[in-house]
Amino acid sequence: MRPCRCWLLLGVAWAVLSSAVQAQAPAAAVPAAAAASAPERLQADVREAIVRVPARVEDAFGKTVQGELLVTTFRPPGPGPFPLVVISHGRDTARRAEYKRMRYESAARYFVRKGFAVAVPLRLGYGELASAGDPESSVSCEAPRFGAALRAAAEQILTVQAFMARQPDIDASRTVLVGVSVGGIATLAATSAHVPGQVAAINFAGGHGGDPEKHPGDPCQSDQLRRLYRAYAEGNARTPPPTPTLWIYAENDQFFNLGHARRWAKAYAEAGGQVDLRVLPAFGTDGHKLFTAGNDVWQPLVDEFLAPLGFAPPGRIASPPLAAPLAGESSAPEGSKAEQLVGFQKFLAAKLPRAFAIDGQGHWGYASGDDALSRALAFCGRNIRTDASGTPASACQLYAVDEHLVRSSP
Numbered sequence: 001m002r003p004c005r006c007w008l009l010l011g012v013a014w015a016v017l018s019s020a021v022q023a024q025a026p027a028a029a030v031p032a033a034a035a036a037s038a039p040e041r042l043q044a045d046v047r048e049a050i051v052r053v054p055a056r057v058e059d060a061f062g063k064t065v066q067g068e069l070l071v072t073t074f075r076p077p078g079p080g081p082f083p084l085v086v087i088s089h090g091r092d093t094a095r096r097a098e099y100k101r102m103r104y105e106s107a108a109r110y111f112v113r114k115g116f117a118v119a120v121p122l123r124l125g126y127g128e129l130a131s132a133g134d135p136e137s138s139v140s141c142e143a144p145r146f147g148a149a150l151r152a153a154a155e156q157i158l159t160v161q162a163f164m165a166r167q168p169d170i171d172a173s174r175t176v177l178v179g180v181s182v183g184g185i186a187t188l189a190a191t192s193a194h195v196p197g198q199v200a201a202i203n204f205a206g207g208h209g210g211d212p213e214k215h216p217g218d219p220c221q222s223d224q225l226r227r228l229y230r231a232y233a234e235g236n237a238r239t240p241p242p243t244p245t246l247w248i249y250a251e252n253d254q255f256f257n258l259g260h261a262r263r264w265a266k267a268y269a270e271a272g273g274q275v276d277l278r279v280l281p282a283f284g285t286d287g288h289k290l291f292t293a294g295n296d297v298w299q300p301l302v303d304e305f306l307a308p309l310g311f312a313p314p315g316r317i318a319s320p321p322l323a324a325p326l327a328g329e330s331s332a333p334e335g336s337k338a339e340q341l342v343g344f345q346k347f348l349a350a351k352l353p354r355a356f357a358i359d360g361q362g363h364w365g366y367a368s369g370d371d372a373l374s375r376a377l378a379f380c381g382r383n384i385r386t387d388a389s390g391t392p393a394s395a396c397q398l399y400a401v402d403e404h405l406v407r408s409s410p
Contacts, residue, residue: 041382043074043105043378043382044382044384044385044386044390044392045378045381045382045384045386045390045392046074046075046076046108046109046112046378046390047073047074047075047076047077047386047390048072048073048074048103049072049073049074049075050070050071050072050073050101051071051073051163052068052069052070052071053068053069053071053121053159053160053163054066054067054068054069054159055067055068055069055123055124055155055156055159055160057124057135057151057152057155057156058135058148058152059133059134059135059137059148059149059152060135060137060138060139060145060148060149063133065124065125065132065133065134065135065152066124066132067124067129067132069121069122069123069124069129069156069159069160070101070102070121070122070127070128070129071119071120071121071122071160071163072101072102072103072108072119072120072121073117073118073119073120073164074108074109074111074112074117074118074120075112075117075118075169075390076112076113076115076116076117076390077386077389077390077391077392078389078390078391079169079389080117080168080169080170080171081168081169081170081171082115082116082117082169082170082171083115083116083117083171083174083175083176083311084116084117084118084119084161084164084165084170084171084172084174084175084176085111085116085117085118085119085175085176085177085178086118086119086120086121086157086160086161086164086175086176086177086178087102087104087107087108087111087118087119087120087178087179087180087183088121088123088153088157088177088178088179088180088183088184088186088187089102089104089120089122089123089126089179089180089181089182089183090179090180090181090182090183090184090205091126091136091181091182091183091208093137096125096126096127096130096134097126097127097130097131098127099122099126099127099130100127101122101127102120102121102122103120104120104291104292105378106292106295106370106371106374106375107178107291107295108120109374109378110295110299110302110315110316110374111315113313113314113315113317114303114306114311114313114314114315115311115313116176116311117164117167117169117170119160119161119164121156121157121160123136123153123156124136124152124156125137135148135149135152135153136149136150136152136153136182136186137149138208138209138220141209141211141220141221142220143221144208144209144220144221144224146208146209146221146224146225146228147228149182149208150182150185150186150189150208150228151189153182153183153186153189153190154186154187154189154190154192154193157177157179157186157187157190158190158193158195161175161177161190161195161197161198162195165197172196172197173196173197173199174197174199174310174311175197175198175199176198176199176200176201176202176306176311177190177191177198177200177201177202178201178202178204179201179202179203179204179206180204180205180206180291180292181204181205181206181207181210181255181288182206182207182208183206184203184204184205184206184207184247185203185206185207185208185225185228185229186206187201187202187203187206188201188203188206188229188232188245188268189228189232191232191236191243191245192231192232192233192234192235192236193235194235194236194238194239194243198243199243199244199309199310200243200244200245200246200305200306200309201243201244201245201246202245202246202247202248202302202305203245203246203247203248204248204290204291204298205248205249205250205253205255205256205261205287205288205290205291206247206256206264207219207225207255207256207260207261207264208220208225209221209225210254210255210256210288211255212254212255212286212288216254216255217253217254217255217256217257217260218257218260219255219256219260222260222263225260225264226263226264226267227267229264229265229267229268229271229273230267230268230270230271231271232268232273233267233268233269233270233271233272233273234271234272236272236273237271237272237273241274242272242273242274243274244274244276244305244309245268245273245274245275245276246276246278246301246302246305247261247265247275247276247277247278248278248280248290248291248298248301249261249277249278249279249280249287250279250280250281250282250283250287250288250290250294251279251280251281251282251283251287252282252283252284252285252286252287253286253287253288254286254287254288255288256288258279261277261279262277262279265277276305278301280297280298283297293370294370295370295371295374296316296353296370296371299315299316300316302315303315303316317373317374317377319373319398319401319402319406320398320401320406320407320408321406321407322401322404322405322406322407323404323405323406323407324404324405325403325404325405326348326400326403326404326405328348329341329344329345329348331344331400331405332344333358333364333399337362340358340362340364343356343364343365343366344356344364344366346366347366347368347400350366350368351368351369352368352402352403353368353369353370353372353401353402354366354367354368354369354372354376354401354402355367355368355372355373355375355376355377355398355400355401355402356376356398356399356400356401357376357377357379357380357396357397357398357399358380358396358397358399359380359381359384359394359395359396359397360394361384361394363380363381363383363384363394363396364379364380365377365378365379365380365381365382365396366379367379372401373398373401376398377396377397377398380396381395381396384396
């Protein structure tokens, strides 16, 4: 196979891209009526909102694909300015037209707890934007055009970063890019532009051309991806210091096995990139799902990675001190009304891990499974009113975790 020449003019391409991204016209927030009709209800406690951001890219054949990216945003309470996280989704070729508005709520809440504003775009070629074209298609497994596909994805990531940077409550000098699968490698492609303000990037199971059914663990033309990773590192290293990057892969990733991940990380490091590769034990039946289904696993690693970069507040919720073992329904919160009591009964019947949260004003929520503590608090807070700054009228706290009552504070 001939060497990939997609990024031979990487420096010139990114210089043009950076100026084009900065010149994008500001987008306006979607009217309230449109937001209210979204598939999921907007969550007031994390100031969830929807904006439309114009984007224009080219596919592998030079055809222009354009549209308004559907971007979900989340913010902490208060006026800011907030550091920024942009989270980029992966790719399911067969179902790309079925994509809904991207939210990654558990991950978004994690970053909001750390003080970040969060932007989660749905890119061109997916969901409601699928009919515009598919700029992230690699065309074929035998001769994939990964460079063009990832350039299109990276341009959209940078467009969203630039849009958010213009908002008055965003600290554009403290931006972290995060991506999963195709969004992971596209995040590193975007980081290669070394746009001012990017202080870190996190790559969850990044790659392209994977297919767990036809060729599990082995993506199409892995060597082409290795060369691209090298080119992205070279582009980033042209403006020292290199951006710190965290790479997280699980042993049983059915798209990109660890042999490929290690070779890609080695190529990135040899080309001047700064890499912290974390290899995690097998997760479920497919480690590629770690980002969405393993929040309890990856959040401590990201806390550790971001703390030395000036993002010390933990985003992970640790289990509070234990107070007493649960004693069935008699352990229900004092004064529970019928609906809350039914909720507590459902909590008691749920599998571990599980959590139950209350605010003392009649609001409650429970959750089980991954990220149970955060989700229980979120369910509890969904009907609590917030003021204009996003501050809730009351605060939920954990009441019970797994088999115990706990001592907790808001």
